[in-house]
Amino acid sequence: MAEMKRLTLLDAGIIGITVIAVGLLAFSVYGSREGTPQVLIEASGQQWIYSIESDTVVSIPGPLGPTEVTIHQGGVHVSDSTCRNKVCESMKTISRIGQWIICLPNDVFIRIEGIETGEREVDDVAF
Amino acid sequence: MLISSRNIPMAAGLVMLPAVVFHSSVGSLAAQVIIFMILQIIRGERIRMLPNIIMIVSVTALNLLQAHGRVLFTLWSLPITQGALEIGLRKALTLIALIYLSRFMVSGKPRFPGRIGMLLSMQFSYYNQFLQHRLSLKPGQIVSSLDALLVRMETDSPDAVEAAAGPWKLTAVISAAAAAAVWGAWLYFKETAGCCG
Amino acid sequence: MSHSDRASGRAELRIRSVAMLAAFALFLSTVEYLIPRPMPFVRIGLANLAVMIGLIALNTREYSLLVVLKVLGQGIIHGTLVSYVFLFSLAGTLSSALVMYLLYRTCGKRITFVGISVAGATVSNSSQLILAGVLLFGRSAWLIAPPFLIMGLVTSVLLGLFAEQFAGSSRWLADQEAPC
Known part of the structure; x- marks a missing residue:
């Protein structure tokens, strides 16, 4: 017959630490509703969404031609634009929730949002 | 010993490996998965689709939670984005392709020195x-x-x-054809694949 | 002469034990493979049982050999040698084997296989989650992390109890010479 040893203090400690760690993890994963900031781009009635942390270069079509938006190291700026005055290219890199860049001639609107943008209608563009 | 016929699929698999993992598009991965499935059927083994479907659905669904790219439509307030869809599909198909590829590689019952x-x-x-x-x-x-x-x-x-090794000429021909087809798929879908990762 | 003969015979026997435990690990992972799973990445880690038995029966060198054979053998038998799955198995097995070895060797009587098993499973699952995040799921890996880890906790407690019972009653283990 096998003689079962009792669990030791160390056993209980390991199990306890694991339970607490998983609990904390679950709380931080499911508890907070705010995700990482997202870059929301609206142009010609369409919408693009990127994480602010995704290093990527996006080409957004507009009436005058493509607008190139660069997301790099948590910041967003327009790196190339086909519009004439190039105002948006000269605008500073944005990185915080609520900041925006607009490229009026080419109808491109870029802003940073904090929470899921799901409820937003695709066509509630203000311009 | 390394060049025994048992090791031919292993060698061919190593040749095919980069075509699967190196900048493969969704299209070429899908074609490669089909090629690997055909190889498995030639070997007389059954193809089970259910695990593949579960894999594609679960990996794609989880990747969709991180929006990336153009919004295609909105599902229960979750924006379904083109980029996330492509990333998810590519990851799932890569995994499936690699699993089939490694089955092919060990199908010759390779000997290790x-x-x-x-x-x-x-x-x-x-x-x-x-x-x-x-x-x-x-x-x-x-x-x-x-x-x-x-x-x-x-x-x-x-x-x-x-275990008796299979006829080595047939194995070599099948392996070479498979390698050609897999790289062909990679080349064919390389240019036509739409942009953006 | 006869002395060295006996020594090499004993070495041969011990190598057989390593191969048998490695085969047992393979068998257990095949059994696990046959059990239907809700998600492709939820694992029970049955094969860890063979590694825990190896802790008792084998010395450090043989134990490392067992770990290598387990990973390689699973990659070959389940045909995952070049896939991500192999990386998952490699990361999970190496990290948990190391942690279990350290706990078993340093804690002696202060720990049972339940604690060793839980620590091994948690470390293994965590490293697999990190890999899953990098290779497959992106950030969403965190979403599956809590249920994944809880499942691992429950199954590893059961496996630990099993290993404890096996260690206490096995005739096979008693026949093995104490590891040096």
């Missing part, structure tokens, strides 16, 4: 014994029946099972 190779073949012959004796593990008394099985196996002395 050296001490580890000797140990591996010993391990596999014991493994076969476990599979044959699995019914003697009774649910109620797993510990004692497992123990008895270990004792019994140690007193038998198995030698490495020699």
Whole structure:
């Protein structure tokens, strides 16, 4: 017959630490509703969404031609634009929730949002 | 020993590997998965689709949670984005393609050189014994029946099972054709694949 | 002469034990493979049982050999040698084997296989989650992390109890010479 040893203090400690760690993890994963900031781009009635942390270069079509938006190291700026005055290219890199860049001639609107943008209608563009 | 016919699929697989993992598009991955499935059918093995479907659905669904790219439509307030869809599909298909590829690679029952190779073949012959004796593990008394099985196996002395290798010309032709097809798919879908990762 | 003969015979026997335990690990992972799973990445880690038995029966060198054979053998038998799955198995097995070895060797009587098993499973699952995040799921890997880890906790407690019972009653283990 096998003689079962009792669990030791160390056993209980390991199990306890694991339970607490998983609990904390679950709380931080499911508890907070705010995700990482997202870059929301609206142009010609369409919408693009990127994480602010995704290093990527996006080409957004507009009436005058493509607008190139660069997301790099948590910041967003327009790196190339086909519009004439190039105002948006000269605008500073944005990185915080609520900041925006607009490229009026080419109808491109870029802003940073904090929470899921799901409820937003695709066509509630203000311009 | 390394060039024995058993190792041909292994070598061909290593040739095909970069075409699967190196900048492969969704289109080329899908084509490659089909090629690998055909290889498996040629070997006379069954294809189980359900695990593949579960894999594609679960990996894609989880990747969709991180929006990336143009919003295609909105599903229960979750924006379904083109980029996330492509990333998810690509990851799932890469995994499936790699699993089929490695099945193909070991289909020749490759021999590995050296001490580890000797140990591996010993391990596999014991493994076969476990599979044959699995019914003697009774649910109620797993510990004692497992123990008895270990004792019994140690007193038998198995030698490495020699599985007959297939006809090597056929294996070589199939392997070469597969490698050509897989790289062809990679090339064909390389340019036509739409942008953006 | 006869002395060295006996020594090499004993070495041969011990190598057989390593191969048998490695085969047992393979068998257990095949059994696990046959059990239907809700998600492709939820694992029970049955094969860890063979590694825990190896802790008792084998010395450090043989134990490392067992770990290598387990990973390689699973890659070959389940045909995952070049896939991500192999990386998962490699990361999970190496990290948990190391942690279990350290706990078993340093804690002695202060720990049972339940604690060893739980620590091994948690470390293994965590490293697999990190890999899953990098290779497959992106950030969403965190979403599956809590249920994944809880499942691992429950199954590893059961496996630990099983290993404890096996260690206490096995005739096979008693026949093995104490590891040096």
